Structures are given as C-alpha cells and as structure tokens.
Amino acid sequence: MIEVQHLTKRYGPTTAVDDISFRVEPGEILGFLGPNGAGKTTTMRVLTGYMPPTEGRAVVAGYDIFEQPIAAKRRIGYLPETPPLYPEMTVRDYLTFVSKIRGVPRAERRARVNDVMERTRVADVAQRHCGKLSKGYRQRVGLAQALLHNPEVLILDEPTAGLDPKQIIETRQLIKQLGGDHTVILSTHILPEVSQTCQRVVIINKGRVVAIDTPDNLTSRLRGSETMYVQIDAGANGAVQDALAAVPGVTHVAQTESRGTVASYEVNSDSGRDIRRELSAAVVNRGWGLLELRPLRMSLEEVFLHLTTEEAPHE
Ligand SMILES: Nc1ncnc2c1ncn2[C@@H]1O[C@H](COP(=O)(O)OP(=O)(O)O)[C@@H](O)[C@H]1O
Ligand SMILES: [Mg+2]
Incomplete structure (x- = not known):
C-alpha cells in the first residue's frame, strides 16, 4: 500500500532523511518511532506530497506521489504535526469546508462531518471556533479532517501529542479501529505508544532506519x-x-x-x-x-x- 524507496531529504547542508526504505502492507498500522529530530515529520511531509524528496521515490496506494500527486493525495488523509485549522471558523464549518475541498459529494457532506465528529469525539465542540479549542481538541479536529474523505491511507504525525491520558487512550483505540480498513503510519517518540497501537515499527534515528520489526x-x-x-x-x-x-x-x-x-x-x-x-x-x-x-x-x-x-x- 505504501512503498518508500531510498528516500533522502536534505535541507541545505542538513540531511534530515538519509536513504530510507520501507513498506506498509494494506490494513497495517505502522509506527514510525524515533527521538526528536530523527526525521519523522520530514518523511511524512514527503510521503504526503507536501514537499519533494532530494532523492528516492514513494508510491502510495499504487500512485507515485510525485508523478501522480492528485490521484495519490486523494487516497491520503494527513494529520500534520500542527493541525491546519482556521481559527475564525467553527469546528462544523471547518470540517464542512474541508469535505468540500476533498470532493465529498454535497449530499453526503453533512453525514460525513457528523460521522467523523462522532468518531473523534469532537461533536460537543461543533459550534466552537477552532481558535478557541484546547490542544487536545485541536489535535482531534485535525484527525477528523484527515478522515473526512475516507482515505485508504492515513499519515498521522504524533497524533497523541498534547492529549491528556484519557484522550490518549481514546485516540489509540480509534486508530486501532481504523487499521484494517485503512493503512496507517503514525509517528511517535513515545515508546509504549508503538507496542499498544502498531503491528510493526520502523525505528529511525538521525535520518536513518535503525530497525524494522514487530x-x-x-x-x-x-x-x-x-x-x-x-x-x-x-x-x-x-x-x-x-x-x-x-x-x-x-x-x-x-x-x-x-x-x-x-x-x-x-x-x-x-x-x-x-x-x-x-x-x-x-x-x-x-x-x-x-x-x-x-x-x-x-x-x-x-x-x-x-x-x-x-x-x-x-x-
Ligand atoms: N524546514 C527545515 N529547514 C531546515 N532543517 C529542517 C527543517 N525541518 C526539519 N529540519 C531538520 O531536519 C531534521 C529532522 O527533523 P524532523 O523531520 O522534524 O524530525 P522529527 O519529526 O523526527 O522530530 C532535524 O535536524 C531538523 O532540525
Ligand atoms: Mg516531528
């Protein structure tokens, strides 16, 4: 479902990601584990077509992310490190707006928005402005926005960062439920996270893959x-x-x-x-x-x- 081949990303003299390769099977939840600065966010930005790699390629759901970016992106839901919220919009308006951009048919939008709000437990703040949300809610609205078009592939950058312990448990349960129907890559720098959520783990450090295993x-x-x-x-x-x-x-x-x-x-x-x-x-x-x-x-x-x-x- 996801194939990363010899991916390298340099920012000027800094090599953030150095020749990494791995695969993610359909329905798998893969953990991307590494300390801060390891290159997790950079890899995810390349995988989602947010920026090009310096070398190497990535194929997502059968489409090369740089040769067929539109087809690939249609199949990807992305939760960036900082969720892309519009502070002046209410949660419901924002999610409706994103569903429009993501090509959800008009007749289905309301039901889709309600469904993802339910699943990510943000329905109680539907009328609140995004700019007024706590970090935990912002993170979950970010997750809701990634799920709207029901993508085959979910790329989640530190999805539990900033959540309280109860929200962390709920979010992990939600991600586990999403596996199977969706192929998931999530990044984390927290060790217990991967054992509780992921079937397989890619450990990276200083831009290089150190180990890939269960x-x-x-x-x-x-x-x-x-x-x-x-x-x-x-x-x-x-x-x-x-x-x-x-x-x-x-x-x-x-x-x-x-x-x-x-x-x-x-x-x-x-x-x-x-x-x-x-x-x-x-x-x-x-x-x-x-x-x-x-x-x-x-x-x-x-x-x-x-x-x-x-x-x-x-x-
Ligand atoms: N836009 C950028 N410009 C220059 N260097 C960057 C940029 N983004 C990240 N880096 C560097 O690339 C390395 C990997 O960063 P990042 O991918 O954010 O790691 P992680 O998400 O694992 O914490 C770090 O050394 C970081 O300082
Ligand atoms: Mg990061």
Missing part, C-alpha cells in the same frame, strides 16, 4: 541479544535467509532491504555469543559476496535511550 521482537532484541547487520550479494540465490538462520547461535533473521541481487539482513543471536566468524563463513563458503558485516546493537540501544518512556502529556 514491537515484541524489538523488545526481545533489546533484552539481551546481539544484532548484526549483514549485506550480501547472493546472485540469483534466494535461500540466504535460511542459510543465515542455520548458523549456530542465530535466533532471528530479518531482511531489511534489497536492491537487485544485493540484500541486507539483521541477524540476532544470543547475547554474549560472537557469531561473526560462523556468519561470514556461511556466506563466503556458499560463494556469495559479503559486502558488509557490523554490529547494530548499540544504535538500537542509543535510540531507545533518547526516546520518551513516559505516558504523560508532553510538549
């Missing part, structure tokens, strides 16, 4: 195991994953990237056990090219150290 696997990887990054050119051979998994001491193998005959893997092993010799032998003895082999464990730990673990509201 929340459970990530937790167990942090809890006393080593991760090696290996890049292999196996020609046309497809049995690399099995070969790596068969190395003594290896507990888990995940492919993270592939380009032509070259593929990258993250290989986990029992902590304290150095598998580098066996791992390199397994590759080289099969006649494959070992292009890179290095430990990853520290960078994953480093990221987690910089994440917020608290559940309380934050700024």
